[in-house]
Amino acid sequence: MTSEKTCPKCKGKKIIVGNCECNPEWRSSDGGDQYDDCQCEPDIDCPQCQGKGYIE
Ligand SMILES: [Zn+2]
Numbered sequence: 001m002t003s004e005k006t007c008p009k010c011k012g013k014k015i016i017v018g019n020c021e022c023n024p025e026w027r028s029s030d031g032g033d034q035y036d037d038c039q040c041e042p043d044i045d046c047p048q049c050q051g052k053g054y055i056e
Pocket residue numbers: 007008009010011012014015046047048049050051052053054
């Protein structure tokens with residue numbers, strides 16, 4: 001028997017995917033073909049299960 005259960009916050013994925021925000025106003029015209037109108041936060045270890053994917 002185990003009391004481990006899948007973490008409800010990350011659903012067992014162990015990480016929280018960073019939010020992406022997009023705003024056309026961030027697009028700069030001097031970046032060539034590189035558009036930078038979206039900014040994403042980096043993925044982080046799930047704070048609820050400490051990156052384990054389950055809750056003990
Ligand atoms: Zn988690």
